[in-house]
Amino acid sequence: MELMDINLMMEITPLLIKAAWITIDISARGLFFGFFIASALVAMRSSRFFPIRSLARAYVSVVRGTPYFVQLLLVFYGGPAIGLRLDPFTCGVVVGAFNIGAYMSEAIRGAIESVDSGQNEASRSLGFGRFATLQHIILPQSAGLMIRSIGVLAIILVKNSSLVSIISVVELTYQAQRLIGSTYKPLEVFTLSALMYIVIIYAVMGLVEFLYRRATRYTYL
Amino acid sequence: MTTATTDTPMVELKGVKKRFGDLEVLKGIDLKVERGKIVSIIGPSGSGKSTLLRSINNLEEIDEGSILLDGVQVNRPDLKGLAYERHINHIRQNMGMVFQHFNLFPHLSTLENVTLAPRKLKGMDARSARDLGLELLERVGLADKPSAYPNSLSGGQKQRVAIARALAMRPKVMLFDEATSALDPELVEEVNQVMKGLAEEHMTMLIVTHEMAFARDVSDWAMFMDGGVVVEENTPDRLFTNPDQERTCHFLRKHLGNQASAQMPS
Amino acid sequence: MEFNFAPVITYFPTLIKGVGATLLIGLVVALLSIIGGQIVAVITLYTRKAVNWPLRFFIWLFMTTPLLLQLYFLYFGLGQWVLIPAVAVGVLGLGFHYMAYNADIFLATIKSVSKGQYEASRSLGFGHVATLFHIILPQAFYRAIPQLGNNMIIMVKDISVLSAIGIAELVYLSQYAISVTFRPFEFYITIAVIYYFINILMESGQSWVERRAAARR
Numbered sequence: 001m002e003l004m005d006i007n008l009m010m011e012i013t014p015l016l017i018k019a020a021w022i023t024i025d026i027s028a029r030g031l032f033f034g035f036f037i038a039s040a041l042v043a044m045r046s047s048r049f050f051p052i053r054s055l056a057r058a059y060v061s062v063v064r065g066t067p068y069f070v071q072l073l074l075v076f077y078g079g080p081a082i083g084l085r086l087d088p089f090t091c092g093v094v095v096g097a098f099n100i101g102a103y104m105s106e107a108i109r110g111a112i113e114s115v116d117s118g119q120n121e122a123s124r125s126l127g128f129g130r131f132a133t134l135q136h137i138i139l140p141q142s143a144g145l146m147i148r149s150i151g152v153l154a155i156i157l158v159k160n161s162s163l164v165s166i167i168s169v170v171e172l173t174y175q176a177q178r179l180i181g182s183t184y185k186p187l188e189v190f191t192l193s194a195l196m197y198i199v200i201i202y203a204v205m206g207l208v209e210f211l212y213r214r215a216t217r218y219t220y221l
Numbered sequence: 222m223t224t225a226t227t228d229t230p231m232v233e234l235k236g237v238k239k240r241f242g243d244l245e246v247l248k249g250i251d252l253k254v255e256r257g258k259i260v261s262i263i264g265p266s267g268s269g270k271s272t273l274l275r276s277i278n279n280l281e282e283i284d285e286g287s288i289l290l291d292g293v294q295v296n297r298p299d300l301k302g303l304a305y306e307r308h309i310n311h312i313r314q315n316m317g318m319v320f321q322h323f324n325l326f327p328h329l330s331t332l333e334n335v336t337l338a339p340r341k342l343k344g345m346d347a348r349s350a351r352d353l354g355l356e357l358l359e360r361v362g363l364a365d366k367p368s369a370y371p372n373s374l375s376g377g378q379k380q381r382v383a384i385a386r387a388l389a390m391r392p393k394v395m396l397f398d399e400a401t402s403a404l405d406p407e408l409v410e411e412v413n414q415v416m417k418g419l420a421e422e423h424m425t426m427l428i429v430t431h432e433m434a435f436a437r438d439v440s441d442w443a444m445f446m447d448g449g450v451v452v453e454e455n456t457p458d459r460l461f462t463n464p465d466q467e468r469t470c471h472f473l474r475k476h477l478g479n480q481a482s483a484q485m486p487s
Numbered sequence: 488m489e490f491n492f493a494p495v496i497t498y499f500p501t502l503i504k505g506v507g508a509t510l511l512i513g514l515v516v517a518l519l520s521i522i523g524g525q526i527v528a529v530i531t532l533y534t535r536k537a538v539n540w541p542l543r544f545f546i547w548l549f550m551t552t553p554l555l556l557q558l559y560f561l562y563f564g565l566g567q568w569v570l571i572p573a574v575a576v577g578v579l580g581l582g583f584h585y586m587a588y589n590a591d592i593f594l595a596t597i598k599s600v601s602k603g604q605y606e607a608s609r610s611l612g613f614g615h616v617a618t619l620f621h622i623i624l625p626q627a628f629y630r631a632i633p634q635l636g637n638n639m640i641i642m643v644k645d646i647s648v649l650s651a652i653g654i655a656e657l658v659y660l661s662q663y664a665i666s667v668t669f670r671p672f673e674f675y676i677t678i679a680v681i682y683y684f685i686n687i688l689m690e691s692g693q694s695w696v697e698r699r700a701a702a703r704r
Binding site for chain 1: 278280302306307310311312313314316318320322324325326327328329337338341342370372383386387390
């Protein structure tokens with residue numbers, strides 16, 4: 001008896017690749033919208049108005065304090081009760097974005113706060129306003145750290161996307177589970193699907209490293 | 222900005238008070254810097270001298286009193302929100318501030334450090350900004366380093382770039398907050414030379430410093446601060462050699478050590 | 488829209504049972520993953536390549552693939568070869584997953600303690616093994632506590648995923664109640680509130696433990 005059924009693996013590879021694209025698609029969209037949600041939360045956290053600051057803080061606390069899986073089930077199955085009907089894929093993108101957005105807002109805030117306060121003072125003393133200081137001085141210096149933290153979150157987002165299989169989005173984990181059920185070859189299916197997750201994650205890591213180097217080039221000039 | 226007559230002081234403080242929580246760090250300061258003059262402020266750490274300088278630049282907001290730059294009020298408790306922001310940004314463009322720890326922008330080359338503000342705030346085109354930047358770098362003795370990044374510069378070079386950066390906005394007054402305190406001793410002189418150059422060009426300057434000899438040498442007026450008040454002010458020759466107050470005397474004797482006691486006839 | 492939380496009240500005993508199951512699973516997985524993570528880290532650091540290479544591979548594999556995929560593999564894979572109850576698959580799956588994450592932390596803290604401390608201890612006359620157990624590991628453990636706490640807080644949230652392979656924890660038991668009452672919104676909101684409460688408790692517990700441990704680092 002051979003270790004693995006190579007023929008079967010060849011046969012199911014196209015199916016898994018197709019499913020992997022859905023995983024990439026749902027994660028990329030979640031990350032994209034999550035970034036805007038995070039930016040909005042960061043802006044709210046630095047608002048002059050206490051209620052707006054507290055609202056953002058409460059949102060981040062609740063999202064971080066409850067399981068992503070429960071959030072997904074709440075929106076998908078509970079959403080219709082409040083008039084929110086989303087198809088599974090959209091639901092995955094939306095919940096993923098709102099979930100990762102909360103974490104990302106903390107990452108962005110952390111990166112911004114890592115910049116020495118003297119930088120802010122020097123810029124303000126030249127006559128730059130709060131926004132111009134953020135744009136020209138603070139963001140370029142926090143970009144490196146920001147990219148790395150967002151990279152970590154992007155990888156979590158990819159792994160979290162496996163949970164949308166529960167609301168029957170045909171992504172990588174859904175397809176893997178279905179194939180295990182129909183072929184009774186868990187090792188083969190697991191090996192291939194794990195490999196695809198690993199490829200996706202390493203691609204993200206490579207991209208993050210590339211962007212990090214570009215953003216921090218000034219430190220070794 | 223209103224056009225002030227030549228006899229309006231460039232900087233004027235009236236009864237300035239500042240509290241951090243329960244601690245009153247400025248207890249009613251009056252101060253005048255005439256245009257083209259140089260005023261030094263000395264005093265022990267915690268005396269409020271840095272807070273005073275930072276208040277003039279509005280990096281600290283004062284609780285009472287008023288600060289005027291060339292006849293225009295800096296602190297404006299009557300303004301709120303965006304109007305206040307706009308006012309402060311405009312005022313600050315007329316003041317150059319030099320920090321103890323330089324605070325150069327590490328992601329920008331020295332030339333970009335100098336030209337960022339004129340380009341973005343005055344809308345200066347790239348070519349004129351570059352000319353201005355190179356001219357200022359030459360003035361601080363760094364004409365050969367326009368494309369160097371701050372991390373590759375020595376402390377003295379960094380501080381000279383920071384001075385050029387502040388000069389780029391053509392300020393009416395320069396504020397120096399212990400500009401040489403963070404420098405290695407052998408690098409102090411090159412920064413002092415640049416400041417002396419500015420003095421010769423009649424730049425109005427307010428200098429908070431630990432360098433007694435330099436302060437005495439360069440300034441027109443000297444003030445000694447302690448515990449949030451101006452204990453004594455006088456011409457530098459008088460203040461440094463023959464102070465009226467016991468506290469000033471005590472501070473000078475303790476702080477100067479051998480370096481300046483030689484200059485004191487006592 | 489109208490909300491009706493009466494069914495939630497009716498099924499409250501079920502929810503309590505679910506919370507109990509969730510907390511019990513959490514406790515077992517925490518012990519398994521922390522003790523196991525410590526053992527895996529020590530074996531990985533102090534054995535020959537033939538032994539530690541596969542271990543490093545499994546740490547890496549568990550950290551780069553999603554938990555649910557691992558659970559499916561164990562559930563269907565192990566089920567092929569041995570008769571094993573679903574709850575054991577769930578506990579082992581979650582346990583292995585976080586064992587990898589915890590081992591990764593221990594690897595780092597053991598290495599950081601070893602620098603300097605190892606030589607100091609050997610120079611006092613302690614042997615290699617005595618140094619490891621009396622000097623290195625206790626310090627490495629205290630250093631790891633903040634990150635272990637973070638991992639365990641994340642782990643408890645992941646227990647909800649076990650409902651996917653039919654383990655009767657909070658979410659799974661609620662899904663039964665939902666299928667009878669057709670009130671998903673009310674039930675999932677309640678679950679979220681319960682989880683948020685557990686999370687707050689764990690975070691305050693974490694800062695309490697960290698304060699106590701900080702003195703011994």
